[in-house]
Every structure is written in C-alpha cells, then in structure tokens.
Amino acid sequence: MSTDSAISIVWIYPDLLSTYGDRGNMLILARRAALRGFPVQTIEVRSDQPLPNSADIYLLGGGEDGPQALAAQRLLADGGLHRAVAQGSVVFAVCAGYQLLGGSFFAKGAKCGGLNLLDLHSDRGPSRAVGELGGTIDPRLGLPPLTGFENHGGRTHLGPSVAPLARVTTGIGNDGSTEGAWRGKLLGTYSHGPALARNPALADLLLRWATGMDVLAPLDDTWSDRLRAERTAATAVS
Amino acid sequence: MTDGNTAKMPLRAKVASSVSRTAAALSRAAGRGDGSVIGGWIGLKIDPDLLAHLANGRAIALVSGTNGKTTTTRLTAAAVGVLGPVATNSFGANMPTGHTSALAKAGHTPYAVLEVDEHYLAQVIAATTPRVVALLNLSRDQLDRAKEVAMMADLWRTALAGHPDILVVANADDPMVVYAATASPRVTWFSAGQRWHDDSWVCPQCGAPIERQADQWWCVNCPLRRPMPQWTVEDDGVIDPRGAWHKVNLQIPGKVNVGNAATALAVAAQFGVRPTDAVGRLSTVTSVAGRYAQVMRDGRNIRLLLAKNPASWLEAFDMVDHAPTLLSINARDPDGLDTSWLFDVDFSPLRGRQVLITGDRAYDLAVRLEVNDVPFRHVLSFDEAVTSVPPGRLEVIANYTAFQDIRAELDRVN
Numbered sequence: 340m341s342t343d344s345a346i347s348i349v350w351i352y353p354d355l356l357s358t359y360g361d362r363g364n365m366l367i368l369a370r371r372a373a374l375r376g377f378p379v380q381t382i383e384v385r386s387d388q389p390l391p392n393s394a395d396i397y398l399l400g401g402g403e404d405g406p407q408a409l410a411a412q413r414l415l416a417d418g419g420l421h422r423a424v425a426q427g428s429v430v431f432a433v434c435a436g437y438q439l440l441g442g443s444f445f446a447k448g449a450k451c452g453g454l455n456l457l458d459l460h461s462d463r464g465p466s467r468a469v470g471e472l473g474g475t476i477d478p479r480l481g482l483p484p485l486t487g488f489e490n491h492g493g494r495t496h497l498g499p500s501v502a503p504l505a506r507v508t509t510g511i512g513n514d515g516s517t518e519g520a521w522r523g524k525l526l527g528t529y530s531h532g533p534a535l536a537r538n539p540a541l542a543d544l545l546l547r548w549a550t551g552m553d554v555l556a557p558l559d560d561t562w563s564d565r566l567r568a569e570r571t572a573a574t575a576v577s
Numbered sequence: 578m579t580d581g582n583t584a585k586m587p588l589r590a591k592v593a594s595s596v597s598r599t600a601a602a603l604s605r606a607a608g609r610g611d612g613s614v615i616g617g618w619i620g621l622k623i624d625p626d627l628l629a630h631l632a633n634g635r636a637i638a639l640v641s642g643t644n645g646k647t648t649t650t651r652l653t654a655a656a657v658g659v660l661g662p663v664a665t666n667s668f669g670a671n672m673p674t675g676h677t678s679a680l681a682k683a684g685h686t687p688y689a690v691l692e693v694d695e696h697y698l699a700q701v702i703a704a705t706t707p708r709v710v711a712l713l714n715l716s717r718d719q720l721d722r723a724k725e726v727a728m729m730a731d732l733w734r735t736a737l738a739g740h741p742d743i744l745v746v747a748n749a750d751d752p753m754v755v756y757a758a759t760a761s762p763r764v765t766w767f768s769a770g771q772r773w774h775d776d777s778w779v780c781p782q783c784g785a786p787i788e789r790q791a792d793q794w795w796c797v798n799c800p801l802r803r804p805m806p807q808w809t810v811e812d813d814g815v816i817d818p819r820g821a822w823h824k825v826n827l828q829i830p831g832k833v834n835v836g837n838a839a840t841a842l843a844v845a846a847q848f849g850v851r852p853t854d855a856v857g858r859l860s861t862v863t864s865v866a867g868r869y870a871q872v873m874r875d876g877r878n879i880r881l882l883l884a885k886n887p888a889s890w891l892e893a894f895d896m897v898d899h900a901p902t903l904l905s906i907n908a909r910d911p912d913g914l915d916t917s918w919l920f921d922v923d924f925s926p927l928r929g930r931q932v933l934i935t936g937d938r939a940y941d942l943a944v945r946l947e948v949n950d951v952p953f954r955h956v957l958s959f960d961e962a963v964t965s966v967p968p969g970r971l972e973v974i975a976n977y978t979a980f981q982d983i984r985a986e987l988d989r990v991n
C-alpha cells in the first residue's frame with residue numbers, strides 16, 4: 340500500500356515500547372513474508388517522529404508504566420494510527436501496547452486515556468500475572484492454540500464490540516478466563532514480547548489480513564513446532 | 578576462634594561469626610558449593626546484626642550493577658590489595674548472607690570489597706556503612722521477577738540520598754546510573770563505554786526522550802545529561818583524572834573488561850591507591866568463578882563465557898574468537914523463566930562460524946537463530962558438543978544455570 344507493492348510493517352515507538360524482545364514480531368513477520376516472495380519494508384518509528392498513515396501492519400510492544408503513558412499521549416496527538424485503522428490497516432499489539440488500544444489503562448497508579456480503537460479498558464489486578472499463558476483461540480480465526488509468556492499487573496475488561504482472542508487454559512490473560520481481544524484487523528494479546536515466535540500461524544493470519552490472500556504457501560516450521568510442543572508439555576505437568 | 582576483628586564484638590556476634598564459619602566449612606566438606614550462603618544464613622539467624630558487626634572497623638567498597646559486578650569486584654579487590662589484606666565475596670554470593678560469610682571467613686582485614694546484588698544495595702549500605710559505592714550499570718535482567726529498570730534506579734537514588742558521606746563511583750554512560758548517583762554530593766564519574774542502550778531511551782527523571790550523539794547523551798527536557806567523566810578508557814588503557822594513561826594488561830578478554838579495570842582503579846583511588854601502583858595487579862585476575870576459564874578436553878581448548886542478559890550477550894560476542902561456538906540456554910529460577918530477551922540479542926556476529934546449541938530452552942534459541950539467519954546444530958549434551966567440533970578452540974557462551982551445568986561437567990572449574 341505505502342511504497343509500491345511491498346508489505347510495509349511499522350514498529351511503533353521501539354524507544355518506548357520494547358521491553359521484552361518485541362522486535363521479534365517485526366522480524367518474524369518480515370521473514371515469513373519474504374520467504375513467500377513478498378517484498379517487505381520494515382519501518383521503525385521513534386516517538387519523536389510522525390507515524391505513517393498507510394502502512395499495512397502496525398506493531399505495538401510492551402513497556403514500563405512511564406513509557407506506556409507517554410506512548411499513549413504521542414499516539415493520540417499524532418493521529419496516524421487512527422487514520423491507518425480507518426483505512427483498514429492491520430494492528431498487532433502486545434501487553435502494554437494491547438492495553439493502549441482500549442479506552443483507558445492504569446500507569447503509575449493513575450488512570451490514563453487510551454486510543455479507543457478497541458472496546459475494552461484495563462485496570463490493576465490483585466496480583467501480577469507472570470508465567471506461561473495458553474488458550475484455545477476463537478474458532479472463527481481458525482488457529483491452533485495460543486502459547487506464550489505473560490508478565491503484567493493489569494486486568495482487561497472487554498466491551499460488547501470486541502471478541503476475546505482466546506479462552507485461557509494456562510495463566511491469566513485478561514482476567515483468568517479470557518485472553519486478548521480482536522475486532523476486524525485489530526488484534527491484541529497479553530502473550531508478550533515475541534509472541535509470534537511461538538505462534539507462527541498467528542503471524543500468518545496477520546499476513547493474510549494484510550495481503551487479502553486466503554491461503555499462504557506453507558513454511559518449514561520444524562523448530563517452532565518443537566518449541567510449541569515442548570512448552571505445551573511443560574505447562575501440562577506444572 | 579578469636580582474632581583482632583572479632584575481639585571487639587558482642588558475644589552473640591562472636592558466636593554467630595564462629596558458627597557461620599563452621600557451617601560454611603561443613604557445607605563445603607559436604608560438597609554443597611562453597612558454603613558461603615549457608616554459613617551466612619546460619620550466622621544471621623543467631624545474630625541479625627552480624628553483618629554490621631563484621632563490617633565495623635573495615636574500610637569497605639560495594640560494587641553493584643546489572644552486569645560485570647563479579648569481575649569488577651575481583652579487579653577492585655586486586656587493586657585495593659596494594660594496601661593490605663582485602664575481604665571479598667569472590668564466588669558471586671552477592672546477598673547479605675554471602676557478605677556475612679565472606680567477612681566472617683576472612684577474619685580481620687582492614688579492607689573489604691563486596692559485590693552486591695542490585696536489589697540489596699540499600700540494605701547492605703545500611704548494614705556496612707561503606708566508604709565507597711560503585712555503580713556500574715542498570716539494564717533489563719530477569720524481568721519476570723526483577724524490579725523494572727527505572728524502579729531500581731529510584732531505589733538506588735533513595736539509598737544514596739540518605740548517605741551523603743559515601744564516595745560514589747558511577748558510570749557516566751548509563752542514564753539510569755547517573756540519575757541514581759546524582760542524589761549523592763560526592764560522585765566520581767567513569768566512562769567504561771556502553772554497548773547496550775535499549776533500557777534508557779526515556780529520562781528516568783522526567784519521562785522525556787533521551788537523545789544520543791557519539792558518547793554524549795542528554796534529556797531533551799530536563800537537566801539530566803552525561804556528566805564529564807574523570808576516568809576513561811582509551812585503547813587498551815585507562816586515563817586517570819590527571820590525564821595520565823595507564824596500559825592495562827588483562828588476562829581476561831574483551832573491551833568491557835578494560836572498562837571494568839577503569840572502574841576498579843577509580844574505586845581503589847578512593848582508598849588512596851595510585852593507579853600506577855595498582856594497574857599491575859589487575860593482570861593477576863585470570864578467571865572469575867569460572868568466567869573466562871579455559872579448559873582442555875579431548876584436544877579442544879574450551880573457553881567459558883557467562884552471558885545473563887541482552888547487554889552481556891553483546892559483550893560476549895565482542896570477546897569470542899572466530900571459532901566454533903556452543904550456546905546454552907536455560908530458563909530456571911535463577912535465569913528468569915522468560916526467554917523473550919533472546920529477541921533483544923542480535924546473533925548475527927556468529928554467522929560464518931560453526932554454531933551449536935543446547936540447554937533446557939534450546940528450541941527457543943533455535944527459533945531465534947533461524948529468524949536471525951544463523952545456521953546451527955542442536956546437540957543434546959556438552960560432550961556431544963565437544964566431539965562435534967574439530968580440535969582447537971571451542972567458545973562456550975551460556976546463561977546462568979546453563980553455565981553452572983557446564984562448569985560442573987568440567988569439575989567446577991574456577
């Protein structure tokens with residue numbers, strides 16, 4: 340969309356939102372697109388730079404409280420992400436970035452205004468959710484189970500116009516029963532950091548949304564499959 | 578078991594100190610590590626103020642930070658050794674139990690140089706009233722349970738603000754450290770370089786962005802900026818506050834260790850040690866609790882490097898020769914349970930050499946290396962790794978428990 344026919348992937352504010360290997364999601368999307376022969380352009384946009392309006396995929400990562408609040412202010416002032424979403428861009432957000440997509444969240448004990456792109460809001464939970472996170476994904480998305488690692492103090496409450504990404508089988512996610520949320524081509528999850536490393540099928544869903552293609556050529560996912568199997572077995576015994 | 582140091586102690590502290598040493602010896606005899614944790618734990622049970630009693634009468638330096646504190650502590654102890662015997666926790670037992678045990682074991686020494694886990698710095702300052710505190714760096718490390726980086730800087734800041742007499746020796750290149758150290762009126766700044774910047778894009782003082790250009794950094798909004806360092810590194814030497822350059826001959830590799838040597842000389846100078854007198858002693862440090870140790874096995878010269886977090890992986894890649902390299906990753910409690918940080922490390926410097934992977938979490942590493950276009954082979958054991966490479970150098974880079982596992986394979990090499 341943005342430059343000729345390349346799939347453009349924007350990583351939003353790596354200077355603020357990159358606490359847990361978040362770069363991985365950009366690298367994985369770019370690699371899986373390139374292996375299928377799609378030209379790819381990755382763009383890292385710092386918080387003092389304007390956000391492009393018409394990239395194909397936008398990524399929001401995790402962050403500590405101060406940077407999260409700052410990112411929300413910048414994104415609201417910039418307006419670029421809202422324009423991109425109105426034009427049908429894909430957004431994939433994890434952890435603090437996921438909370439940002441909602442109406443409000445808590446940072447440093449204060450309630451902060453979010454981007455209002457997804458019908459949800461977040462508050463503080465009774466305890467920090469740290470550990471393996473797993474769940475069965477909304478069947479409409481046609482994906483294998485979610486597996487990841489979560490580390491957050493928030494709890495997220497979904498409104499009627501979003502669907503949970505998954506039903507929790509391990510860990511906490513939004514509230515111990517549901518995990519993440521999606522609507523249209525916007526998807527958020529508490530599976531933090533390089534969530535797509537453990538969920539290559541989710542990466543491909545984002546690429547399908549971005550390209551409009553129903554099917555992508557299969558890739559050799561031997562190592563991802565082994566990692567998924569190993570993690571699933573580890574959480575089953577504990 | 579009395580000596581000059583314990584003679585001044587209350588009886589309870591004497592008993593505790595003696596029991597602590599005995600327990601440590603028993604634990605060592607039973608083959609349970611070096612005994613420094615168990616000995617200190619028992620001593621502190623008998624006398625909760627034992628650490629303070631043992632610290633009393635000694636001139637003490639504390640060394641803290643996310644990375645490099647074990648090696649810097651060892652180098653600093655060597656440098657301060659110019660003045661006389663130095664007590665130190667040389668096995669990396671860096672919490673109050675380890676400090677208690679180290680001081681009890683050392684008996685009377687006029688000096689002590691103690692490595693301190695960054696979470697315990699405030700507590701150990703309160704217990705030991707140190708003359709010098711060295712602050713190396715703060716970066717992400719085991720974030721699934723550790724305090725966030727900015728929160729840690731705040732804790733340090735509060736601790737130093739309450740002790741204005743302490744001579745602080747702090748890293749001018751790390752905004753988090755500078756923010757913490759400026760709470761003290763008595764700071765000596767060193768510049769040891771910093772390859773890792775990803776935890777300090779946001780000003781810890783005001784939340785505005787931090788700009789960087791070459792060596793310099795500054796907050797775009799408030800006065801926080803890089804102070805002018807008095808101690809710096811140039812080539813393979815250290816420049817002291819008078820501008821004199823001292824060549825550093827180290828037996829341990831890497832530019833980062835020249836930086837650690839600068840820190841050690843700066844700390845020793847606070848005790849009155851001249852860098853010309855101390856610099857030669859730094860070459861007596863060969864390996865540190867197995868780090869940098871070299872072992873021969875089946876014709877392979879195996880060198881061990883510990884890398885615990887993204888910043889230290891970058892340093893490790895800077896140290897390794899162009900030789901076959903084994904990477905081992907675990908995610909047990911001491912490592913942190915989360916492997917996400919693997920994607921914060923750029924493994925591309927390893928391209929073009931034979932790379933082997935192993936450890937509990939080898940599959941996490943496999944996925945990371947694949948995305949990074951670094952070819953690798955998965956091996957199931959350390960022995961398989963050794964036999965998979967030709968005779969000659971094998972570099973081993975491992976995170977904490979993986980490192981200890983390999984050290985055990987090599988008969989707990991030091």
Ligand SMILES: [Zn+2]
Pocket residue numbers: 780781782783784785796797798799800801
């Ligand atoms: Zn500032």
